[in-house]
Amino acid sequence: MCGIVGYIGRQDNPRLGLEALKRLEYRGYDSAGGAWFDLGKRKVSVLKAVGKIKRLEDKFPDYKISGRPFIFHTRWATHGGVTEKNAHPHWDCQKNVFLVHNGIIENFKDLKENLIKEGHRFVSETDTEVLAHLVEKFFQGRLEEAVRKALSLVRGTYALAIIAAKDPEKLVLARNSAPLLIGLGQDEFFGASDPSAVLAHTKKVVYLDDGDMAVLTPANFYIQDFKKNRVDKVIHEIDWTLQEAQKGGYPHFMLKEIMEQPESLANALRGRLITEQGLAKLGGLELVEDKLRQVERLNIIACGTAYLAGMVGEYMLEEYAGIPTETDLASEFRYRKPILDKKTASIFISQSGETLDTLVALREVKRKGGLSLAIVNVVGSSVTRETSAGIYNHAGPEIGVASTKAFTSQLALLALLTLFLGRQRQMSFVMGQRLAREISKLPALAAETLKKTSKQAKKLAKKYHKFNNFLYMGRKYNYPIALEGALKLKEISYIHAEGYGAGEMKHGPLALIDKNFPTFAICPTDSVYEKTFSNMQEIKARKGKIIAVATEGDKEIKSVADDVIYIPRTLEMLTPILAVMPLQLFAYHCSVLRGHDPDYPRSLAKSVTVE
Numbered sequence: 036m037c038g039i040v041g042y043i044g045r046q047d048n049p050r051l052g053l054e055a056l057k058r059l060e061y062r063g064y065d066s067a068g069g070a071w072f073d074l075g076k077r078k079v080s081v082l083k084a085v086g087k088i089k090r091l092e093d094k095f096p097d098y099k100i101s102g103r104p105f106i107f108h109t110r111w112a113t114h115g116g117v118t119e120k121n122a123h124p125h126w127d128c129q130k131n132v133f134l135v136h137n138g139i140i141e142n143f144k145d146l147k148e149n150l151i152k153e154g155h156r157f158v159s160e161t162d163t164e165v166l167a168h169l170v171e172k173f174f175q176g177r178l179e180e181a182v183r184k185a186l187s188l189v190r191g192t193y194a195l196a197i198i199a200a201k202d203p204e205k206l207v208l209a210r211n212s213a214p215l216l217i218g219l220g221q222d223e224f225f226g227a228s229d230p231s232a233v234l235a236h237t238k239k240v241v242y243l244d245d246g247d248m249a250v251l252t253p254a255n256f257y258i259q260d261f262k263k264n265r266v267d268k269v270i271h272e273i274d275w276t277l278q279e280a281q282k283g284g285y286p287h288f289m290l291k292e293i294m295e296q297p298e299s300l301a302n303a304l305r306g307r308l309i310t311e312q313g314l315a316k317l318g319g320l321e322l323v324e325d326k327l328r329q330v331e332r333l334n335i336i337a338c339g340t341a342y343l344a345g346m347v348g349e350y351m352l353e354e355y356a357g358i359p360t361e362t363d364l365a366s367e368f369r370y371r372k373p374i375l376d377k378k379t380a381s382i383f384i385s386q387s388g389e390t391l392d393t394l395v396a397l398r399e400v401k402r403k404g405g406l407s408l409a410i411v412n413v414v415g416s417s418v419t420r421e422t423s424a425g426i427y428n429h430a431g432p433e434i435g436v437a438s439t440k441a442f443t444s445q446l447a448l449l450a451l452l453t454l455f456l457g458r459q460r461q462m463s464f465v466m467g468q469r470l471a472r473e474i475s476k477l478p479a480l481a482a483e484t485l486k487k488t489s490k491q492a493k494k495l496a497k498k499y500h501k502f503n504n505f506l507y508m509g510r511k512y513n514y515p516i517a518l519e520g521a522l523k524l525k526e527i528s529y530i531h532a533e534g535y536g537a538g539e540m541k542h543g544p545l546a547l548i549d550k551n552f553p554t555f556a557i558c559p560t561d562s563v564y565e566k567t568f569s570n571m572q573e574i575k576a577r578k579g580k581i582i583a584v585a586t587e588g589d590k591e592i593k594s595v596a597d598d599v600i601y602i603p604r605t606l607e608m609l610t611p612i613l614a615v616m617p618l619q620l621f622a623y624h625c626s627v628l629r630g631h632d633p634d635y636p637r638s639l640a641k642s643v644t645v646e
């Protein structure tokens with residue numbers, strides 16, 4: 036999730052762009068850069084730096100530079116390591132076209148190959164640089180014409196801000212599935228990823244939609260679709276404070292991140308499913324594809340919420356890919372004597388890629404010559420640098436300490452990995468197609484789940500937040516979800532909560548149940564439905580209150596549950612992705628109602644880099 040800024044107008048001070056960029060630093064910050072049309076030299080100048088925006092600021096010269104238009108970018112790497120060369124802006128061979136990009140160009144490999152054949156020279160490993168060369172190819176004096184032609188060949192997502200030395204009175208913006216808006220100031224216009232970048236200058240913004248291209252000059256602007264039809268837009272007045280704007284209007288990052296899950300799931304799946312062939316395409320595993328064919332056993336190793344994602348993955352991989360799988364806490368694994376052989380691969384899951392226990396466990400596997408795979412969100416993090424191969428989440432930065440969107444994105448990637456490994460083995464073509472089809476529906480199902488359960492989760496939090504103890508129970512795929520529901524509640528609302536496999540109730544926890552000890556039962560219509568149902572009856576018999584998470588259309592559950600949260604129907608192995616969402620929301624609202632800050636729970640850190 037990069038941040039972009041563009042400017043054209045009366046002021047000729049590129050530092051303004053830098054200041055605006057600082058407001059977007061929360062979106063991700065492994066490197067940053069800017070480019071401006073230098074009014075003295077009549078050419079575009081560029082500055083880039085690896086690290087936080089402050090590093091870029093330190094590189095600015097002491098004397099006043101005078102330039103406009105300008106573009107700035109803060110990067111959250113997707114393709115290519117975290118280096119100055121890979122930082123944006125990127126440019127063409129002639130140093131005419133300069134652009135910044137947020138998104139992923141899916142067909143960049145093909146485009147790049149063709150451009151190289153045509154004589155273009157590339158300097159970075161990014162997908163973005165392809166765009167600069169494509170615009171160059173079509174440039175005949177009018178930047179917007181070249182951009183339009185270039186984008187007609189592009190498949191993928193983008194928010195773009197583009198300038199050209201040979202057409203310096205223009206800033207061109209274009210959007211497809213990545214946020215972008217125009218800020219309307221006094222004799223000046225901004226392009227930005229979100230309103231926080233422009234709030235210091237204007238409260239008036241126009242949001243671009245997918246397929247929009249905006250052409251801005253110092254005097255005015257217009258918006259067209261890619262077929263040159265004019266598009267009229269409403270001007271919005273933003274009355275958010277800067278902090279509210281960074282949270283997308285939500286009161287906390289955690290709620291924003293919960294509500295972002297349809298998007299983060301779409302980002303995790305983009306370009307990775309070939310539904311007609313029932314296959315998953317995982318570029319990061321290409322190099323080890325043959326080795327993976329030989330694998331007969333899997334270890335999944337992680338901490339916290341990522342570990343619980345791994346537990347769900349274990350059920351998926353055993354049931355659908357037929358590979359014996361064991362999930363372990365990284366902090367346990369590193370002190371055990373893991374038996375690793377050539378037929379064992381170890382999968383490390385980590386949002387940050389910096390959790391020390393996970394990293395040390397990875398090093399131990401490497402020392403023993405084992406094959407390692409990683410599922411990581413933060414590009415360029417330690418785990419990604421040290422693993423043999425991996426898959427990125429592309430979930431964007433997760434700021435709330437309690438993991439939400441990273442968790443569901445990890446589950447989606449485990450489903451893709453299951454399909455990938457399953458099809459290398461005995462999984463049939465038809466089953467592959469079925470899995471691919473169901474996986475591809477996840478973003479829409481997630482949106483439906485959030486829409487249908489948001490209000491109810493808040494209401495239930497109002498009803499139950501004063502209870503001091505909760506039990507969460509589920510079976511099979513939803514046993515780890517019971518653990519995750521309990522973990523979310525305890526970490527941000529400080530309510531004591533226990534997660535249990537529903538079958539274990541009579542081995543202990545049932546003794547706790549009375550009218551003051553409510554239970555969340557995760558009970559979708561699946562292969563263990565009847566079993567969980569009878570566990571619920573045992574709770575009912577002890578006057579325990581029950582909140583059930585059930586599949587839409589299940590009326591029977593009402594005979595035993597006090598409250599029912601319905602989630603849409605999906606394949607059994609994918610139910611955890613939907614079932615966890617109302618539990619995240621419930622925990623969030625309980626935290627707020629009890630007067631806590633869910634984003635920064637006491638005593639906990641986002642990334643645990645100590646043992």
Ligand code: G6P
Binds near residue numbers: 384390393639642643
């Ligand atoms: C901390 C965070 C959790 C996270 C865990 C593992 O405890 O609060 O949300 O699940 O670390 O972090 P990782 O970055 O490795 O996924």
